[in-house]
Amino acid sequence: MAVNKATFTMIGIGPILYGRPVHEERIGDETHEQLKERTWKEKAAVDGDNMLCIPAEAVRRSLIFAGSWLSMKLTGNKTFTKRFMSGMMCNKPMFQVIKNGSPIHFNELDKSGYRLDLFVPPDGKKGGKSRVWRAFPRILPSWEVKAEFLVTDDAIDLPALEAHVRSAGLHDGIGSMRIGSGGPNGMWDAKDVSLVPYTF
Numbered sequence: 001m002a003v004n005k006a007t008f009t010m011i012g013i014g015p016i017l018y019g020r021p022v023h024e025e026r027i028g029d030e031t032h033e034q035l036k037e038r039t040w041k042e043k044a045a046v047d048g049d050n051m052l053c054i055p056a057e058a059v060r061r062s063l064i065f066a067g068s069w070l071s072m073k074l075t076g077n078k079t080f081t082k083r084f085m086s087g088m089m090c091n092k093p094m095f096q097v098i099k100n101g102s103p104i105h106f107n108e109l110d111k112s113g114y115r116l117d118l119f120v121p122p123d124g125k126k127g128g129k130s131r132v133w134r135a136f137p138r139i140l141p142s143w144e145v146k147a148e149f150l151v152t153d154d155a156i157d158l159p160a161l162e163a164h165v166r167s168a169g170l171h172d173g174i175g176s177m178r179i180g181s182g183g184p185n186g187m188w189d190a191k192d193v194s195l196v197p198y199t200f
Contacts, residue, residue: 003200004151006147006156008192009146009147009192011188012187016054016186017138017186022040040135044137054097059147065180092148104139113140115138136176
């Protein structure tokens with residue numbers, strides 16, 4: 001069994017909306033609404049350098065989703081779903097988001113265009129009768145993400161990888177309220193898809 005390295009560049013078609021849970025306590029007499037206002041930026045995913053990222057595992061899950069969506073057959077009725085589930089691993093925890101040729105620092109969220117205020121259910125679940133205003137970090141297109149995975153299943157060849165990568169971006173997307181969950185965000189296409197032997 002060979003180990004290959006899969007790489008591709010995600011090209012943003014729609015915005016990335018971050019909705020990571022924030023676990024912060026109120027300070028002093030701070031109200032719940034003041035707490036939400038103070039911590040809204042912490043919904044974004046960042047790496048050790050405080051650059052905005054997307055989790056590699058989120059991209060891998062989209063590829064698994066694409067296996068079901070495409071239903072590309074291996075033998076009989078078997079698809080690539082389980083192949084991507086058990087035959088592809090993240091060798092990096094986070095992928096930096098690139099905009100205008102550079103990564104985006106967490107502090108950039110204070111600038112115009114990186115905040116989106118939405119009238120949403122207070123518990124974050126669909127439905128319900130009550131709504132509250134909440135702020136979300138957002139990256140508008142165009143943005144790019146260079147993704148990299150290790151592939152340990154020989155059934156995942158370059159044509160299969162290309163098909164599933166593009167389907168993952170166009171039919172599932174990335175981030176909160178993405179297209180795959182019925183939202184308007186997170187759609188991406190891909191370029192420079194490659195699959196080469198991995199050297200340890």
